[in-house]
Amino acid sequence: LAQQSRNEEAAKEFSEALRLEPDLASAHFHLGVVRLQQKSLDEAVSHLQAAVRLSSENAQAHFYLGQALEQKADVNAAIREYAACVKLRPDLVDAQTRLGLLQQRAENVEEAVTAFRQVAKLQPQNPEGHNNLGLALLQFGDAPGAIAEFQSALRLQPGDTGYEGNLGVAFLQRADFDSAIAQFQSALKKTPNDATLHYDLGLALKLKDKLTDALAELRRAEELDPAQPDVHYTLGVTLWQQGEFDPAAEELRAAIRAKPDYAEAYYTLGTVLKQQSKLQESAEALREAIRLQPDFAGAHTTLSAVLRQLGDTAGAAAEARAGLEISKRKTDQQAATFATNSGKRLLNAGDLEGAISQFRSAINSMPDYAPAHFQLALALQRKGETAEAAREFRKAAELDSRFQPPPR
Template identity: 55%
Template sequence: MRRLPFRFVYFFIMAMVASGTGAQGQTAPARSQTAPAGSAERQALQRGIEAVKTGDVARARTEFEKAVKLAPNDAEAQSALGWTLAQQGDPDGAVARLRTAIRLKPAFVEARLTLVNVLSNQGKSAEAEQEARGAVKIGPANAEAHRLLAKIVSVRPGDESLSEMKRSVELAPERGDLRDELGTILAQRGQFAEAEASFKEALRLQPNLEQAHFHIGMVRLQAQQLDEAAAELGKAVELAPQDAAAHYYLSKTLAAQSKKAEALEELRKAAALKPDWFEVQVELGLACQHAGDPDCAVAAFEQSIKVRPDDAEVYNDLGLALIQKGNAEAAIPKLEKASRLRPADAAFRGNLAIAYMQRADFDAAILELDAALKLAPDDSSLHYDLGLAYKLKDQLDKAVVEFQNAIRLQPDLADAHYTLGILFWQRGEFDKASEELQKAIQIQPNYAEAQYTLGTIFKQQGKLPEAAAALREAIRLQPDFAGAHTTLAAVLRQSGDTQGAAEEAKAGARLAALTNSLQSATFSTNSGKRLLGTGDIDGAIAQFRSAIQSEPNYAAAHYQLAVALRQKGQADEAKKEFQRAAELDAHLAAP
């Protein structure tokens, strides 16, 4: 049977013992309000206490209600019933019973302490503090009274919280949980060395005290002692696997150690344990996005919206996750909501435009980007995206202007130089094209697609040595780039290097013939996604088809090919590819 947390049972049992009702049927000194030990009221009260010990609060309540009905002026019965009502989520009923117990027995410290807890949970801080001070006055040697008062006043500056907690520890030096709470107050005051000493003493007294391991872990994390922090927080999670905070901060520690997979797993656990923890859900969504898991990201952001339905940033995050998933139809209303909530945010409008582009609604994208640029005329990314929209509409002259604007505002934007180079190439301006591609490579030396395109342009210009050099560099950067091998073979053949041409042609054919190579398909798909992101739809389609040739049942390649075909306006073929992707992977349903 499920057991109640130690502290709840401890406080309750101690209250009964202090009032004279123990596990062996002991009674308090005779009073007119208290029934004899063998009476029906005392028997009901005793049965209720036994039920509390086993965690059966419902049965305990039934027995305590019997006791109160039999002896309504018995303070212990009223207090016991108040305690069970609080455990069952009826704070108002609990307060009424506890106040009755205190009225019947003003010196009943334990009833006051239970009342303090209930009032604190209700957010009635002033009333809780008044009752706590009353408990300290009536029971100056009661460690729990000092503890609760310390907890209540800890939100205010001053030394009272620390002095009350120290007094609590003096009165019950054997309790590790009190040492732990003293350490917490010390840590809040920035006295980390003293805090850690207190936490360690807590663990000496109670080696498996989860909160002490947690707090030491937090101190070590704050000090950037990551290995020690991970060890302590890991122990806390082991002792209390349902503690969402322990999982969350263990995740932060692991992330700081660059253990991304382990960090994400702990973050997932924290979010599952506490779904209404907004910050955790948002962090989980962002982490899943970075890990390339849009399904996880979408679920986390949707949960975040349930917690804060008017948070513009989360609607934007959800929209971006849906774009990452390839579901522009679902992304658009989320991004529209973000823009309505924060109409002056140019970035939100820019993201909405990206969703429209993914849906191949280029006119709507251009309208959004024009509106965004009125809000942020010097945003290079908005000019770049507007250039893409114009390129996708085949309005190349307007696209060139926008890419040039993006470069003017951000000269090191490699993708802008690359895409501008593609445009110049398409217009037959080879020198300008090669110049822009070389700038892209200078900014991003590992840009294999730029090297490949540059080599192709040099080949068309008859600059065979330059073409061979660029293509060899593309192959060095991405050895599985089948197209680069094939094009290099043609260059070498034109140069008279028949042996080199044969070797490269063989390599290209070998890569193209790897029909069971998931690695080759993954490479081609990733390359295609990158090209699609720069507006090179034809290049992207070629890469996705190459991926499917390598691995015909690779669902992601079919899905991305469908997205690219739809952007190109080939709706029927796109529909077939979406259907094929869904057949291979049910998670990749058409947006």
């Protein structure tokens, strides 16, 4: 019945089967899938969780449960189910793809790259698989790797303007501005009204110091998509760099109107107003940047200079201290992130002691860095030190609820 899209009739039969045998895993699974198709997400989750509990080796049950949780916007729980699915069935391309996309959304970029690499390995002739891997590598900061994947996608699907644009962005990240410009111009010949391509071309030209040409492209992007805040912001910065303070301020205000929580635009506006000696307005913009992003060290430091010019020495000193403290914390976080990533590579290579040492080093740099506690817990668990691993899992979850112990 379900295969014939007679979902409600199928649901009644599965429900009757469960009345007769409440722990029938297959009935929970099929009823959960039917409810998922009907968008009855709470019921779908309930039945699919039962299917997983009763038949934990059923990869499809984990996959559909992941889908239901994703549609309920429970990203972390969905990631856990997709991960469980591909652990059982690494060859399930749809599960690997969904896992990669959600890992990207959760900013678990290394894990996203791993999932997309598997997709590209399973389906080497799928251009979108290479494109997804390229985007993840770009997010990871591996521009050469991203370039290779976008080029593979274009070999499989020549002339695709989306892939050409992504390749251009990868060249931008590698600071190969001429190649980036060539890619954006090639794509624009096919889609001349693509605002994003005009914006990216404008950005590349700006980085080549071709400011007149850059402004023309940015203006065209603004005409095509006036609601895009980044276009206004980049226009504002470019005009500011040319000494056109009033037009720059107006573009930055337009960016803020398009995106009221745009902390960087408030900060840059405050900086422009400071240079115009509009100190009260500058202080207001900088305070708003800090309200939106309290750890914005540059905004604190610039506000300190503005307050000093206004004669508020106590306020200036307080902002200067805040800027210094935030800068130190960010330095500590960078060290912790580096050590944690190093530890993960060692853990994947099987070097438990080296990994544990790196995770402890990360925690020493930043004691409240949840990813380091979580990774240390995984390493300790693998080593058999279960009591300390449990403590580290608890600590990670206390610091960030996204870091939950893996299911046993």
